[in-house]
Each structure stands twice: as C-alpha cells, then as structure tokens.
Amino acid sequence: MNNNNFKTFFDCGLSKIRAATFNSNNNNEIFYAESEFFTDQSYLELKIQKIINSLEKDSKEYVNDINLMIDSPKMLSVAISLSKKLDGSKLKQTNIQFLVQEAKQQILKHYTNHNIVHIIINNYKIDDIDYTYLPNEIECSFISLDILFICLPTDLVLYYKNIFSKFNILVDQIICSSYTKSINYKDSLNPSGYISFIDVGFNKTSVISYFNDKIISLDVLPIGGNHITKDISHVLDIDLEKAEQKKINFGQNFKLTNKEDTSTETLQKIIFARTEEILELCAKSIELNSYKLSKFKIVLMGEGSKILDNQHKDKISFSNDIDFLEETSKDICQSGFKFMEGLNKQEVVVVPKRQINYGFFEKFFHFFK
Helix, strand or coil, X not given: CCHHHEEEEEEECCCCEEEEEEECCEEEEEEEEECCCCCCHHHHHHXXXXXXXXXXXXXXXXXXXXXXXXXXXXXXXXXXXXXXXXCCCECCHXXXXXXXXXXXXXXXXXXXCEEEEEEEEEEEEECCEEECCCCCCCECCEEEEEEEEEEEEHHHHHHHHHHHHCCCCEEEEEEXXXXXXXXXXXXXXXXXXXXXXXXXXXXXXXXXXXXXXXXXXXXXXXXXXXXXXXXXXXXXXXXXXXXXXXXXXXXXXXXXXXXCCCCHHHHHHHHHHHHHHHHHHHHHHHHHHCCXXXXXXXXXXXXXXXCCCHHHHHHCCCCCCEEEXXXXXXXXXXXXXXXXXCCCCCECCCCCCCCCCCCHHHHHHHHCC
C-alpha cells in the first residue's frame, strides 16, 4: 500500500476521540478507531496514542499526518461585507483575492487569539445582482462580497498540534467538526428552505443554519451534555460519575431496578428540563439569524444528544419540527473525509495540500498560504 493514498482524520472532542484512515483509491479500505467516554483530560495523550497504534496496526502504515476536526465553546463566526469599484471589464480572480485578503487581515487584526479555519463567500453582488457562486466571464463595475469566517482559539489549535507532534505527526488541515458534519448531513438530506443543525457536545452546543445550500450563521452556546450530567448530580445528590451513568442508561433505555435509584420518570424530568432549555436557547439564536421565522426544521446531533431519540419527540415541549440524527463515529469521520474530497463551492480555504488538479478556489487558497 502507498501511504500517500491514505488520509487520516481525528475528531477530538472533550469526552470522546474518533479517528479513521481512508484509502482515497479504494472506498472499501477504511479503518476506524475510537476512545471510550472520558472526562479526565490528563489521559488525552494516552488515548490519542492508543488510537494511532490501532490505526497503524490495522492499515499496516505509519500515520505521518492527520486532518484535525475540533470544536470549542470559544469558537466564533464573523461576517464581513466588502466592496470595490471596478472599470467594467471582465471580473478577474485578483479582484476577488484582493477583497478576501483585505477581509482576512481585518479578522487577524481584531481577533488575535483565534485562527481562521474556514472562509466562506456567501454572496457575490455584481452590479446589484446577487450570485451564490461566482459566474464565469462576467463584466463588472461594482462588486460586493459577503464573507463568513469561522475561527477557533489559537491556544486550542496549538494544544492539539503539540500533542500530535510528540508522536511525530503533522497536523495537516484543521476543520470545524460541527460545521463539517452539518454540510455532510445537509447534502444527504437535500432539504429545501431553512434548516438548522444543533450539535450538542460535552460543554458547548453549535447551531449551524442554512437556507437551501447557503449557510446563514454559525453560533456557539456554552452549554452542553455535561450540564445535564451536573443537573442529575445536583438534584439526586450523587457524584458526577454516577450521574453520567444514569444519563447513559436513560439514553440506552435501560430499566432502573435498584431500590435506591430514583424513578425513571424523575430522571426523565431532569433530562428533559435541561434539554428544553438548550433547545429554546438554540431557537433564539436561529430566530436572531434567520429573520425571526415562525417555523424552521431542526436536526439534533452530537454526543450530548444521544440520550434522546425520535421516540421522545412528543415528550419534549418545543414548538418547532425537530429530528434526532443517530450519528456514529464512522459518520463523523466520513464527514471530514467527504468535506476535504469535495470542497464546498462557497469555501475559499481548507484545501487538501496534496491535491494535484487545482480548480479556481484551490488555486485561490494557495494565494493565502
């Protein structure tokens, strides 16, 4: 096997790590590994090392570089609109490059503690006409770009880079996990109109909203599945480890049989109360960024949402249509692989370094390297 054909993705969450190695030339040759649930970050390096060893053993190839999928409660998105007058001749690549580079410099200047991981052009306004994608061979006297930047904390990026460097592994590309997953699931669902993906993690919840193929917003709330665990611990007066186990058991529909255990009904009330609060906060974010629509479809995903499923929909007090996506570790890693293989047309940055046949946006990316 040629190691150049393999691409490895690590999705590093605060409570679970998932990884996969894909052979780009053979869709059937995929190797997966994941950690058990954890909360003690002091064991993180050991868990990453075990996954690396597992992937190398199964693939019979050394892991030399990886693509890192991460999220953070401090992740942020920033929207910028910039415009430029032109001479009416055909629009050139350098005209777009100039505006994006200027926007990028503004982000780097004002958000010094963050790394830009995604640059998305949401709209091209060319002589007062809106375009989702850049048209070919068009004359232009005035152009305006609506650009969305997705950024991750610099210290978090360096933290993971340093861990992988200890194993002589280079972090090739960094992508936002929740954003990448939402694109993959959106393409699979092929929705029309407004749809929002709520990714409930350990200590954060990401809200990514789309209108058709166009991303409207990405918002991050500092609340997640661990807050449900803390509620259970506080109300039932038990330690966090036992509270987490009760939460997991509820999600797996286990029956509580011990006499000392609180009834399933009480546990359900605790879990649903916090879940409804998270959903209401997400709904406010969606309404704020989606022109206060009365109805919008919601897809709930993430490790923190696994305590629920579509059978519990009617028990949750929430006004909007909501579906629960039962994603697996394979789904998550494949989201990263699909994203890198078929870059979003609106995406300006994050292109596989080893890609050979560069198109417009791929060449565009290297302008900013």
